[in-house]
Amino acid sequence: MGLEIGAGTGAGVPAVRLRKRNGKTELLAAGFLDLPGRLPTSAGACDVPVWTLPGPFRAPRAAMAINSPLHFLRHAAGGNGEEATDQATTFRRVSRQTAPDMPRLVAGLPEFQAAWAARLLPEGHRPTACSIQVAAAAAMSGFTASPAFVQAGGNAVALFVYAQVTSLAAFQDGGLVFYREHPMGMEHLRGAISSQMGIEASLTDAVLEDTLIDPTSVVEPVLRPLYRQIEISADYLLRRRKCQVENFFVSGVTAGAPYWSKLFARMMNQSLVFCSPLDGIERVGPGAHLPDDVAKRAPLLMTALGAARAVLEDQ
Incomplete structure (x- = not known):
């Protein structure tokens, strides 16, 4: 499943559950979940709530995309992705090659935000956090799979x-x-x-x-x-x-x-x-847990869908 943390939509946490079967990507559940806590903006003491997701969203694994004004996403100027960003903040970084003749694309989140998000889902309960992504990178993953x-x-x-x-x-x-x-x-x-x-x-x-x-x-x-x-x-x-x-x-x-x-x-x-982020994703029929206006609200699910698709495509 995919979650967008820090979306700021006012409607709840965008969440989707996808399944890949027989070469097709299927939408099992989608919605905006009323979950406690807000993405912290500083590295001080941060209370971490425990998120218990509704039954239809309890997939085995969860991909979490963080929408933070403190993140960065850019091609590395020196090619190694380790240039300084904010000396006062420790960042969790990941990089990948996006084109053969381009410097690596580097994504970074403040360590305190990544650590906070990683503790939202309790151990031993579904889903288990398997991926933490920058929101824009997640959205691009969804688009390139469309x-x-x-x-x-x-x-x-x-x-x-x-x-x-x-x-x-x-x-x-x-x-x-x-x-x-x-x-x-x-x-x-x-x-x-x-x-x-x-x-x-x-x-x-x-x-x-x-x-x-x-x-x-x-x-x-x-x-x-x-x-x-x-x-x-x-x-x-x-x-x-x-x-x-x-x-x-x-x-x-x-x-x-x-x-x-x-x-x-x-x-x-x-x-x-x-482009609707739902393009190329099939709905499984009456058994799916979807809001009636899911097509209209699909733009607000762009990042959650992209995060989930990124994990599915890597399998």
Whole structure:
């Protein structure tokens, strides 16, 4: 199963349970669990709650993705992944080669956060924590296992939208060759609509979905700097790597998709394809433990699904 810790959705901890059988990935359970405790932000005394998961989510193993403003994910400048980040904080690091001619991709989490997460699930009870991942890396794992990525031939630029940040990843021949994070997420879009249109924050998603109100003049200034980064990424792939990208994807957008699409088409003269993290995953039928609106809320499960798929694909 997969869990996203620190998601900040306000709806609970995103959780999914997957099974791989006969070459197919199946969704057995999904939801947002009411579990105690919040991801600590400092290395002081951190009380660790004990998480007891509902029956449908008690898989043998759990992959935990941590969504933390203190993490890092980048290609190593020196190629060994051991460059200093914050001398005052000890980081748990892992690195891997994402493309033959690229420095290794290095992911790091503060040791105190990784240790806190590892103790959430009690020993001797299902599930047992088997993997701790950086949220953005988990999301990318889910995307690269999707039919959309396969059909694109492994050449694509993808956005993974979170509450406070958007991860931008460029792939060539299936390997990650460019990664950066842009300080704009869904909450920035909601905040702009709320402040500039005088609307309560709780109503901003309704505005983004309502065809009677046009927030284009508010939405576009928020999205434009992000799309400029995509232009730079596509230009890098073309000039430096001789790779013409014609496939652009986004995952994690919870509202206002038409506004994202229209500006993208105007700036890039390309289509922006919205990917559901459930693509390529089969539902097992009436026995599955799923919310009625699982398809609509799938963007919020992006990281939990990616964490679980990363473990399944490594088996």
